[in-house]
Structure formats: C-alpha cells, structure tokens
Amino acid sequence: MEVENGQNEEKQDPKQQQDIADNPNENVIRERNAEIVSGGNVFYNPVQEFNRDLSISVLNVYSQILAQERLEKEAKKKRKQQSETNESSPEIAPTYEAGTRYDDGLRILEALAATGLRSIRYAQEIAGVREIIANDLSRQAVESIQTNIKHNKVEQLIQPSHADAMTLMYLSSVPEKRFDVVDLDPYGCPNRFLDGAIQCLNDGGLLLVTATDMAVLAGNAPEACYVKYGSVPLRMKCCHEMALRILLHCIEGHANRHGKYIEPLLSVSVDFYIRIFLRVRVGQAQCKLSMSKQSWLFQCTGCESFALQPLGITKPNPTKGNPQQLKFGIPTGPQVNSQCSNCGHRHHMGGPIWSAPLHNLEFVAKLLDAVKQKPLCDLTTQRRIVGVLSMVQEELPDVPLYYTPDKLCCVLKLEIVPMLKFRSALLHSGYRVSYSHASKNSLKTDAPPSVLWDILRSWSKRHPVRPERMIEGTPLKAILSQPCSKDYEFDRLHIDANPKSRLQALSRFQENPTPHWGPGTKATIMVGENKLPKSFRNQNKKQRRKDESNDGIVPEKEEEETEAKQVKLDN
Ligand SMILES: C[S@@+](CC[C@H](N)C(=O)[O-])C[C@H]1O[C@@H](n2cnc3c(N)ncnc32)[C@H](O)[C@@H]1O
C-alpha cells in the first residue's frame, strides 16, 4: 500500500496543465464550491450530483448524532466515577463548522475517489471532519485528486492515497486506524469491497454504498446475482426495492461473519442505481436476530402474487435475569401451497432478501429537518432530496416489496384501475397502503394478494373482460371465475388515498436529465452543461476500460448498464 503525502505536480500531463492554464474555464467541472481542474480522463458523472448532495446531508446529520452519542458516553462514564451528590450538568454536543479540521471529528475514507470531487465536497460541506482519505487505484486518478485538493485549498482535511481499496481497508482494520465513515462508490457491484469496509469501521460507523449493476440485481441474470450477492432475484415489478433488499442481505452477511450487524438508516433507489446508508455495529447477541431479518421470496409464475417466508422466527422467552430474552426458531412452511391459491400456477422461489425495515424513520425525520434548513437547503438537488425523503417517510415500514396496478390489471386484461381508486378501495376495507419511493406506480399494502384479486373482480363488474379472453388454464380465467366477496368502494375518495408528498406536488421522481443519462458511460463526458469533444469521449472510455483491467476487475459489461437503464425505463 502506498499512501502518498503532499502534491505530485510533476506527474500531471504537461499538455493538460498547459490546456488548463491557457483556457482556465475549459474542462473545469464545478459542483457547489468544488472545482475539478484535473483535466485527466478520470470518471466524472454529473448525474450523480444528487447522490453526492444526499450523502453530504446524511453525513452532516450523522456527524451531529455521533458527537452527541460520544458526549453522552463520556458523561455516563464520568457520572459513574462521580458520587451521587456531585451531579454533572447535561452536556451539549459542540457546534462544528464545515471546512475546519476537528481532532474529535469524523475520519472518512472515500475508497474509490476518481477525481476526488466527492471528498472535496465532503471537506467543504460537512461540519465536524477530522480527516478524509481520498483513495484510488488508478495513478492518473490520484494525480488528479492531488491537483484538485490543492486547487480547492483543502489540504488540511484531505489526504490523497494511491492503493487498492481492499488492501487499504484491511490494513486499516486495527483499532487505531479505523474509520467513522467508509464510502464505496464503485463501477457496478460493490461486493468485493464489503468485507474490508466492514472490518475497518468503528463500532457504530457509517457505511455508504452505491451499486449500479441494476440489471443483475433486478433479476435479468439470477446466476450472476447469486455469485455476486448470495441471493436469487426474481423478475418482479418491485425490482428496485428488491435490489435494495438483496444488497442489504449481502452486507448483513459480511457483517455477521465478524460478529457485527447492520442498522439501515436510509436505502434509496434513484435513477439507475441504488444507494444505502447504514451503521455497522458490534454485537454477537444481536447477530442472532439476523436470521429473522431475512426472507425467502415466492412468486407465482401465473399471476405474480408474491409471499415472503422468514428464515427464522423469535419468541419471547423471559427469564429472571433477562425479561427481554428471546427464543430462536425456524418457521414452518412453505408460506405458499405448491400451486397458487389464486390462479393455480406454480411458484418461483428467490432470496434470501433483507425483509426488516429499509430505513430508520427517526433518522429520516432528522435528515428531512436538516435539509430544509441552512446550509443544506441550498444544495442544488435539495427539492428532490425533500421529495424522496418525504416519500420514504410515508412508506409502510413493515411491508416489504410492492405491486403495481398496471401489472395486476394486465394479468386480468382489465382497464387499469386509477391509483387513487385502488388505494381508496383498500383503505375503505381496513388495509394500509403507501407508495414506495422506488416507483411512481407502486402499491405497497398489507392486504393479502387474495384481497387484491377480489378488488379486481369487483372492478371487472364495471369494466368487464371480453368473453374470448376467458381462456382455460390462464390466470385470468382462474381468478375471474371465482366469486367476488363484496363491492369495493372505488369512487369515494379515502382521506388517506392521496399522500402528503403527492398533494404537495413534491419533486419525487426525476425525469431523464441529460440525453445520455446513465451510470457512467456517455454521461461521464458531460462537463457542466456542455458535452466534451468526441476525442475526449473516446479517450475517456478507453481509459476506463484500461483502469478497470489494470485493477484486475472484470469490467461490468456495457450491455448490463444499458439494460439497467432499460429496467428503469420499463418500470
Ligand atoms: C465510479 S468511480 C468513483 C466516483 C467517485 N466516488 C465520485 O463520486 O465521483 C470508481 C473509481 O474506482 C476506482 N477503482 C476501481 N477499483 C479500485 C480498487 N480496487 N481500489 C481503489 N480504487 C479502485 C477507479 O479507478 C475509479 O476511479
């Protein structure tokens, strides 16, 4: 491992330096106060500004929480040492300023830093930082990081590092070298970095992970997903939420191997990627609960109804010494019959997936509050952050995955039930509903699939299916041949049918912002509003391939990325 100190200007391509000097406004990427002047062929994706803005918001809130927790721990320790009579006053966490170094601040590792833009923005915009290590395996990237650190005058906070991320993280797993925060933002799949990241985090440390290999996570290649993430995905309309749950399952497995467990703070599916923010904690006892946080997934091959079956269950088993004591067991199953009770078809089985909550709602509330105030309210993508977090807050926390009315109606060849009517029918019948932030058309509900089909049978009375569609052996025939139990109320709008985020028309979903929008092929050559010339574009592509092959990494296939966009657009 080589952690380089100081600047290394000589290694910068002299022609590039000349270009920048001749034309200071050319090839400069600006994001908030950060300026990237590297001029190198290093990865930059402007579409990820939302990702960086959201991460900065999360890290600011996390920094406050950690400071408060440390203070309380100290105070508790002191109180123990002091006599009862000598009560100490309650302590308030210090106020930090962004851009200043604090000895008790966060130690952050950006393991795959490319131009260093993210680290520079972290240095400029996160209050309470001790040190940021901006690491990359590509020499060219590190040279670019060094130039950009100097240009942005953040040398006091960022240390460039030229190393393989895995080696760096393993060497940082000794207590005195551990980090409070590790950010993994790789091309494609993050799996190879997870084990090292888990080991080099302090107890309660924050892990930020991006995955862009959505085609694999969304079920296009189950065999590849199993190899990478240890989980079998199914092709479902809720593929984006399933992707989050597969990645969480994978990270929890890595954590458990080291006597640790995860606590997801926020898990979002955005554009063409997913991003997860979670705390990693130490605790053998808590690890025993992991089995009951994962589930197998059954999906009917006919009507696509799904059911989850937890790998484990817990029951209270209070003892004298521990009233909270639990007993662990294995549930009986399977949750579904060999043939679907709705349409008679057989099932696919997938998973395991993470079936515990995706977010910590207390944290999300703090975050939402913070992004509405200075300085975070000035972030370029603040409106979208508020929109996404508001939807996240409204999601049913205990209902994994979702249906979409268009798919359900498509199975029965019915006119699509408008969302508000569908939601009203469910709510009037006593079920809970919500959207998922991951899809505009999502219908998350605690109603069993049999009720959803019953609602559609009721709907089919007013919008009958053409008789020639009633073909023997189809899910349509099987479902519509059953009697409808009651008339559902579609037309009386339920007061909760239209959630706040929708009523307030918050910016919840992004339209394609650029012509070549995606995980980092053509979009990477956008500089500000302008596209770079073709020569730069080709050079950039070649360099990416070279960097990836130099790193001994099997490059994510271009097709996978294109498919990922397709998956997003299809939904
Ligand atoms: C998607 S880019 C990172 C983008 C950056 N985080 C940002 O926000 O702009 C991925 C980077 O990972 C680097 N990389 C790939 N494999 C690596 C490894 N094993 N160790 C360190 N860096 C690696 C590549 O050189 C590339 O610069």
Ligand SMILES: [Zn+2]
């Ligand atoms: Zn079925």
